[in-house]
Amino acid sequence: MSMPFIILIILALILVLMYNSLVAKKNQVENIFASVDTTLKKRYDLIPNLVASVKEYMQHEKSLLEEVTKLRAEAMKPDISDAHKIALDAKVTSALGSIMIAVEDYPELKANENIMHLQHTLHEVEEQISAARRAYNQAVTDYNNAIEMVPTNFMASLMNYRRKQVFEIVESERKNIDVKELFN
């Protein structure tokens, strides 16, 4: 076999490997985003129950409940973009957090079996969402690295692959918890 022919085969092999690794990374992102979607859906399913259970007590926080219901309705719409889903998730997380803090001000509500059950279920779903977000962020980081690093970036631009957005922690979760505030 002549030398140029061998070089050509090696080059073709490298191109195929690069192409496949890019496709695998893109599919991994999509696959994990599907898991994120499933866990987010689980959380959206809990919202009507939560709102129904606390509505009567929380007259002062009515706007908060309306806000979370509105966000849910928006998130349940078909065909919204991934970036929009990510943005809505951050808003829902912060709204649900505020409701949970508000629950603490109603002793009767806090001791209610139904609310306790909801709180635990929400807590578990939050943990699952957090895991799915972390997995997604890792997949996106791998994908973004591949489309920006040499030599895969050339092939990625030919394939028209664009950077993807990661989930960011809600600003309130980034702050250290103020214990004093919790007891007030």
Place this chain on the structure above:
Amino acid sequence: MKSVSELTDFYYKNLFPTLEQLENKRKNLRYKIVIVALVYTLLCAAIAYTLVNFYEFIIFAYIAIGAIIYKFLIHDYTHEFKMSVIKPLIHAIDSSLLYSSTTHVSDYYFERSKLFEKPDKLGGNDYVKGQIDGINIQFSDIHAQKRHKNSKGRESWSTLFQGLFIVADFNKNFSGETVVLPDSAQSTFGDLIGHWLQSNNMARDELVKMDDPEFEKEFVVYSTDQVEARYILSNSLMKKLLAFQQKSSHKVHISFIQNHIYMAISYNKDLFEPSIFRSLLDYKVAMEYVKTLHLAISVVEELKLNQKLWSKR
């Protein structure tokens, strides 16, 4: 649960009369072993002197028979030590814990953990089983070995694992399999090659890159499910496992399979065995028994396995 210092206090205060008695027996036993060893060695040397051509065989027989004689000599003392020192120590931690000096965690659990290859020989002793804070836990000493045959058909054995093997209920529901192993590839070959080797490990499931750099440095994670691995290994659990690894100061293998956590802590020696050539009243000796027991049982507390989520209540 009692702290290490409380248990050490218990060892010295409550077990002191027993320890003194055992200490006398230990001294007599040590004397007996030295005499038997001397006579046995002289006898073997005399045989070797007469049969000049069989050195290899004689040395092999000397070691093999010597080991059997040694085991026979220490048998009663070992049993008495375990029943009067190890058992009360375990009961001091929790009176409901069951202890057996001769059995070990079953082969089923060892294989189910997927931490090591299937062994050809599995032995062990000092089995403890019970509930701590409502969590089922069992652990024992385990020695798992693999058989090898060379081209000449000669058989040899290698150790897959020797040390403490712990099985406990885990506080989250999950369906996949996640395995956490000590990271030897990245520390030996560097990040780039190490990572490449890890991601191409055919014997394991998918590599999971964790978002805690310290944890990543110490461990490598394989799982059947990327999301579930992160659901199990929350940021706080990763921190706790790191702390546990530092506390044990031995290599730790961990897996999460069928709602159980499996932990294998390598010691490369038989644990909870009485010392023959060191005093039982020696502080270091006592601390070793106490620390190992405490480490195994503290898993429940350290990892907060009793904080069950709603779905497991």
